[in-house]
Amino acid sequence: MRVSTRFSDSIHLLAYIKIYADTKLTSDAIARSIETSPVVVRRLMSKLRQAGLITTTPGTAQPTLAKPLSQISLLSVFYAIEGDKPLLAVDPKTNPDCIVGGNIQTVLKQYYQDAQTAAEARLAKTSLQDVVDNILVEQAKKDAGKQ
Numbered sequence: 001m002r003v004s005t006r007f008s009d010s011i012h013l014l015a016y017i018k019i020y021a022d023t024k025l026t027s028d029a030i031a032r033s034i035e036t037s038p039v040v041v042r043r044l045m046s047k048l049r050q051a052g053l054i055t056t057t058p059g060t061a062q063p064t065l066a067k068p069l070s071q072i073s074l075l076s077v078f079y080a081i082e083g084d085k086p087l088l089a090v091d092p093k094t095n096p097d098c099i100v101g102g103n104i105q106t107v108l109k110q111y112y113q114d115a116q117t118a119a120e121a122r123l124a125k126t127s128l129q130d131v132v133d134n135i136l137v138e139q140a141k142k143d144a145g146k147q
Contacts, residue, residue, distance in 0.1 A: 009034050010044050010081045011074065015132050017054065017063055026061040044081065051080030069129035075120055077128070087119055088112045 012034050017025060027038040027045070034041065045063055048054045053072055056063045065072070090108045094101035 004082075006044065006081045007078050009036065009040070010048060010077050011128070011131060013041060013044055014048070014053065014065065014072065014077065014128055015135055017065055018069060018128070018132055019135070021064070024061055025063055047080050048077075051076065053077065053080055065128075069132055070127050072128040073124050074126045074128070074131070075123035078123055086112070087116050 013030055016030050016033050020029075023029070027041040031038040031041045045054060045056060049056055049063075052066050053076065054063045055066045090105045090112065092105065094104055096102045
């Protein structure tokens, strides 16, 4: 099963919009950074726009952040892209006649809910400002290593 990268791609897209705000921000340019197609970028931007995280003008290639970085939590980005989809899912199709298959959903449900609650709390406390700041620190380290 393939794991979705829409959430991390959306964080990438928002950080790109901030860091490259003084350049022409086309879906092609953003797609090259994410290494995906411009169609995927436009779909993500549509969801981010609907959630009030970015603003766009039809016919122009210059999306902007709708709020300051410090006011955009990673949880708000997750909800914009994934809705209320759980982070973890238990396979619902197990053999009910097996000791493991007949009980695994019930047993894992609380563990998964605890993990979901902890993850949501952490994402709510982490802002896009935190992410952008860390990206710039990592780039400074790379730049210092080149000298």
